[in-house]
Amino acid sequence: MLDKTKRGWFKSAVLYQIYPKSFQDTNGDGVGDLKGVISRLDYLQKLGIDGIWLSPVFASPQKDNGYDISDYCAIDPMFGPMEDMEALIAEAKKCGISIIMDLVLNHSSDQHPWFREAIKSKDNPYHDYYVWRDGEPDCPPNDMRAAFGGSAWAYVPHLGQYYFHQFAPEQPDLNWENPDMRRGLYGFIRFWVEKGVEGFRLDVIDQIAKEPDNFITGNGPKLHEFLRELSREAFCEEGLVTVGEAWGADVERAKLYSAPDGSELSMVFQFEHICLDQEEGKSKWEAIPLSLPKFKACMERWQHGLHGKGWNSLFMDNHDLPRIVSRWGDDGAYRVKSAKMLATMLHGMEGTPYVYQGEELGMTNIRLPLESYRDVEILNLYAERTAEGEAPEAVMEKIYARGRDNARTPMQWTAGENAGFTTGEPWLPVNPNYSVINAEAALADPDSVFYAYQKLIALRKEYAVIREGSFTLLCPEDEQVFAYTRDLGHAHLLVAANFTAEDAPFEIPEAFAGAKVLISNDGAPGKGLRPYEAYMLYIED
Ligand code: TEU
Ligand code: CA
Secondary structure, X not given: OOOOOOXXXXXXXXXXXXXXXXXXXXXXXOOOOHHHHHHOXXXXXXHOOOEEEEOOOEEOOOOOOOOOOOEEEEEOOOOOOHHHHHHHHHHHHHOOOEEEEEEOOOEOOOOOHHHHHHOOOOOXXXXXXXXXXXXXXXXXXXXXXXXXXXXXXXXXXXXXXXXXXXXXXXXXXXXXXXXXXXXXXXXXHHHHHHOOOOXXXXXXXXXXXXXXXXXXXXXXXXXXXXXXXXXXXXXXXXXXXXXXXXXXXXXXXXXXXXXXXXXXXXXXXXXXXXXXXXXXXXXXXXXXXXXXXXXXXXXXXXXXXXXXXXXXXXXXXXXXXXXXHHHOOOOOOOHHHHHHHHHHHXXXXXXXXXXXXXXXXXXXXXXXXXXXXXXXXXXXXXXXXXXXXXXXXXXXXXXXXXXXXXXXXXXXXXXXXXXXXXXXXXXXXXXXXXXXXXXXXXXXXXXXXXXXXXXXXXXHHHOHXXXXXXXXXXXXXXXXXXXXXXXXXXXXXXXXXXXXXXOEOOOOOHHHOOOEEXXXXXXOOOOOEOOOOEEEEEEEO
């Protein structure tokens, strides 16, 4: 068991993200809840993970599925009473699993008491907790757009002012220039630390230092000043794990975020690799095929850039991303094998791996009728694009490929009704392939994706070369194979992965002759790599 009072325990850990709404329902209302998470701790302990990143369960009007918080110190009744949260923290700790809560510090819900006060008048003490500009109707301060469509400015007639919102209008941006507002947020964090929470995921943390007059949203001039204060004032215990969502992070900035002295955060989620299969400078909806050499160069840059200078998170899936086996693997004939290949490729690297609920089962994307979708981003995209004249079926194809609800369909537990997720009407349809893809079947199948993840998680614990070794990319220009080595003193690891459904030429380096096969998705390594074949070889010299 990891000593979680010590800074850096996350460097040997594997963390699991739960989207509570879709994980396990226990009261038949069709929505996942905290008792549901508690009921699945044995499954998570079997997988071998060390912590759970819990997407928001705070009080929320649910405009953006909880990323619009109306009370940072209360649990939304849909997930259960505070006692259930306290029970989850305690029960998880008994299983050696830390709870990492998802904090949204960039914006609140428009139903938060702070905003309900702020909107009353310009001289209300809470007014300056948000970002306001005087203006006339239909003439916003500038033409900045919100991530979910439309203007980033919402007009309040009785104030003759606009407020700034980088996401939905129901998610007004908080003003980090205001020290009282910051202190208020730090108080919320301390409330949860005192309850035994051992970490935080920080939503769009790179956007808190916004300067809308200068058209700045991410990476604002005061960002690291604010983060250092946040770390000093709120993340005092050295064992706390903090991971910031930073869409705009590059390696140099990530060195600040994840500085080994703990002056900011433990690590960040950067998204350079995830954005490589979209047209340069375009949104995620304009997808292009992934260039494997570009992907490899990106991962190499991050492995080298943070080695000994910071810390990487390692992920391919989360609640905002399409399922990786559908995106970069093959969710047809090679679903199981390609899911294992992707996991082997990722889990051999230096950093903290994150497993998103259902990724360990090889869960896939889904194609729903428009009326079944729930995500505000999807619904706004459809309305906006079709209003601009884009063909509805073309917009639907983009939603099928990139929509966030792909990741939010209920966890598939069994082949029974609603995949064992709920006895009620699920808030979002269950993927019909649950009859084949479900945890019960996976646990009964020694060759399932689940056991590959279990093995990869165990290997990280067992082999220091996986946790700490240096990274060397092999065959950088190869369009089919991602191969690299890790080295730590006399210990050497080779990871080889074929990203395609065709045989791929590959020579195992001489130095690995006679090496031990730590994991393979296709029996003993032979000449070249078979379709989606992946393995890890280990040798000591
Ligand atoms: O996501 C930030 C974010 O930028 C993504 O939503 C991104 O805009 C989109 O997925 C890709 O186009 C965080 C949370 O992870 C997300 O669920 C919230 O909706 C968002 O912030 C607002 O809180
Ligand atoms: Ca429920």
